[in-house]
Amino acid sequence: MFMFLLVSCSVSLLEFACAVVYLDADTIVVKSIEDLFKCEKFCANLKHSERLNSGVMVVEPSEAVFNYMMSKVNTLPSYTGGDQGFLNSYYSNFPNAHVLDPNIPQEVLKVRPVPEMERLSTLYNADVGLYMLANKWMVDESELRVIHYTLGPLKPWDWWTSWLLKPVDVWQNVRERLEETLPASGGGKNPNDELLVKFLSCYLSVFYSFVTIVLFFRQGAFFSELHYAITSDTFTS
Known part of the structure; x- marks a missing residue:
């Protein structure tokens, strides 16, 4: 440990x-x-x-x-x-x-x-698990001494946890101020994480474009069928 x-x-x-x-x-x-x-x-x-x-x-x-x-x-x-x-x-x-x-x-x-x-x-062992129950600290936040990230799958060194748990920002803000004493330790930068973020961003952009195109053509097909139904003899009769 x-x-x-x-x-x-x-x-x-x-x-x-x-x-x-x-x-x-x-x-x-x-x-x-x-x-x-x-x-x-x-x-x-x-x-x-x-x-x-x-x-x-x-x-x-x-x-x-x-x-x-x-x-x-x-x-x-x-x-x-x-x-x-x-x-x-x-x-x-x-x-x-x-x-x-x-x-x-x-x-x-x-x-x-x-x-x-x-x-x-x-104050000396503020549990983020308890924070999640009420979405706030149950003690005076300005007096906190030690924050403890007790939730097993939500550790603060995993970049994505800040999206789910606000107190992770405290950890990340400190990490970003660190000098680089070990590879990838400076400024909170991690080449592997940065590559993953770029991949996810690219993937989401492509996926969004694909969904938009599909919806566009489906919408076009819908209006074509609607126009045909309105102008056809079957509909008018």
Whole structure:
């Protein structure tokens, strides 16, 4: 699976603290996500199905937690057969976790127990599947942090999806501003896609011309038959 990792670490003589933000490849950051590094152990978003979504996560690296997870891989069920299903079994109480509040004062953070898990606001994992249900975001669009293109066949890197899903424009607008670091990565241009678009345009033009000609001749034949019927002796009698 493709992914992006953002790591923030602070090191001193007496402590080592590190947070890792995981982002699926079908997500795009549209606003600062620095607040995610205020998550202390494990954070993710709860989707409409009451299940943890692993597309955007914050984790505190821990060898002990990793080893314990590995010991449970063969015994805990996974409804997806992959990481998301396993994490839902491992963090079975996740739906009851509190929502991460990045604005909690430091004085409060120092005295409260560190939560084992916290839920992320929808702003950090805005699901385009939910967008399609209402044809709009169910949260303040100006406050969105991360958009997640969860719909399997409608991924934003496929040029034609923008015709069906408006939030794909956000992805494409960013792509068009990219410098060309890899072949076909600059300006959102892809030679294969451009060739396909030209082929489809040519095909549609020819098809339209063909249909127009057929309709023209059929229309001509219709009027000829109508004229014959009007002027014929059979019709006038």
